[in-house]
Amino acid sequence: AKARGRNNFQYYDEALTARARLRVNLGNASHTACANKELELYYQPKVDLSSGEIIGAEALLRWRHPELGLLMPDSFIPITEENGTIVEIGDWVIRTAAQTAVDWNSKRLKPLKIAVNLSPRQFKQNDLAKQIEIALTQTSCRAEWLECEITESLLLNDEPGVQTTLQKLRAMGLSVAIDDFGTGHSALAYLSRFPIDVLKIDRSFIAQMGKNDRGTELVKAFTSIADALGMTTVAEGIETNEQAASLNGFGCEIGQGYFFGKPVALHDFNKHFL
Ligand code: C2E
Ligand code: CA
Ligand code: CA
Ligand code: CA
Numbered sequence: 001a002k003a004r005g006r007n008n009f010q011y012y013d014e015a016l017t018a019r020a021r022l023r024v025n026l027g028n029a030s031h032t033a034c035a036n037k038e039l040e041l042y043y044q045p046k047v048d049l050s051s052g053e054i055i056g057a058e059a060l061l062r063w064r065h066p067e068l069g070l071l072m073p074d075s076f077i078p079i080t081e082e083n084g085t086i087v088e089i090g091d092w093v094i095r096t097a098a099q100t101a102v103d104w105n106s107k108r109l110k111p112l113k114i115a116v117n118l119s120p121r122q123f124k125q126n127d128l129a130k131q132i133e134i135a136l137t138q139t140s141c142r143a144e145w146l147e148c149e150i151t152e153s154l155l156l157n158d159e160p161g162v163q164t165t166l167q168k169l170r171a172m173g174l175s176v177a178i179d180d181f182g183t184g185h186s187a188l189a190y191l192s193r194f195p196i197d198v199l200k201i202d203r204s205f206i207a208q209m210g211k212n213d214r215g216t217e218l219v220k221a222f223t224s225i226a227d228a229l230g231m232t233t234v235a236e237g238i239e240t241n242e243q244a245a246s247l248n249g250f251g252c253e254i255g256q257g258y259f260f261g262k263p264v265a266l267h268d269f270n271k272h273f274l
Contacts, residue, residue: 026076029065030085034092038064041096044263045273046115046234049248049255054273056113058149058256059097060263061089081121090122094132098141100266104274105145115147115177120154126161129168136172143173147198150176152184155194163194170195177234182222191229199226203237203257209246216246223250 033039043057063071080086097114105111122128136143148169154162155178166176177198182205201222208215219235226233235247238257247255261273 023079026065026071027079027083027085030076030080030083030089033063033065033085034088038066039089039092040064040265041093041100042263042265043100043114043269044256045261045269046113046254046256047260049235049244049252054112055254056115056147057269057273058115058263059093059100059117061093061117077119081119084121086119086121087125090119091131091135093117094146095135095139098135098139098146101145102139102141105142111142111145113145113147113175115149117149117179120151123150123154123165124159124161126165128165129172132169132174133172144175147175147177149179149200151179152181152190155190156185166195170197182218188225191225196231198232198234200234200236201252206235206237206243206247206257207239209243219247219252220250223247223252227251 040062041059042062043059045054046056046058047053048055061073061077063073063076065071077086080089093116097116101112101114118128125131132146135141136146169176175197176195177200178196179200180202181199183202199222201219205215205219205222209219210216223233232254233252234254234256235243235252236256238244238247238255238259240259243257244255244259264272
């Protein structure tokens with residue numbers, strides 16, 4: 001048992017070193033990922049739950065790494081948050097999404113809206129609103145075609161810069177959504193202090209629906225809070241027709257999830273959804 005313990009430790013140690021090495025490599029490589037055109041946005045449809053009509057998409061980042069293949073955001077975003085490259089990458093995400101919105105909406109009567117994820121570090125730069133304004137001007141994208149998804153944690157420690165940036169974005173015409181609603185250290189008080197348009201209910205609650213009455217009740221309660229405050233509700237992680245139907249019954253307006261479509265490359269999105 002002793003020997004096995006030692007082997008396990010050694011194995012663990014090696015795995016740890018490999019992971020640490022990968023982190024350093026990815027961190028270094030992330031500085032050039034933008035320039036090398038290794039980044040890509042995938043798009044996942046968002047659907048009006050009462051009509052079934054597509055109303056837009058969420059842009060989700062992918063990194064096509066030359067050696068490691070397609071990397072998912074959870075494997076590299078934390079590293080880029082730490083080393084600061086998220087700022088440049090985030091700017092690229094906004095520009096690329098804005099360009100896609102222009103391409104889609106030039107041929108449409110009813111515009112599609114694209115939601116982009118903004119990381120806390122990116123949001124705390126004091127010129128974020130200015131940066132977005134420049135991206136909109138350069139691409140001729142209308143502010144109404146973009147939505148910013150931010151997380152609760154950003155709103156919890158009442159930093160004055162955050163409030164100012166949110167107000168600027170709203171004044172420009174962008175909408176703001178709280179992502180993963182209900183999972184952070186939710187202090188609902190922030191809902192009265194910050195100008196928020198959309199509550200995006202975390203997919204963990206949607207997954208509990210039907211299996212667990214309390215999960216269902218929470219989703220209903222979130223929807224009525226949003227409604228009372230004049231906000232729109234989006235449910236993420238919808239995987240079944242039953243979930244979509246119940247959510248529509250509760251008054252949740254918008255749905256997103258594998259049931260409607262997985263995130264796909266732009267070319268495939270255009271082919272399948274437009
Ligand atoms: P998120 O914003 O909560 O995005 C939703 C995640 O849930 C996506 O994972 C999506 O593929 C997945 N998903 C969508 N529908 C379903 C479903 O029906 N079932 C299940 N099980 N999963 C579903 P993804 O693409 O791996 O993104 C992970 C996270 O990475 C995102 O979570 C977001 O926080 C972050 N992220 C993605 N793109 C960006 C970006 O451009 N900038 C920043 N800062 N973060 C990003
Ligand atoms: Ca999101
Ligand atoms: Ca989410
Ligand atoms: Ca999430």
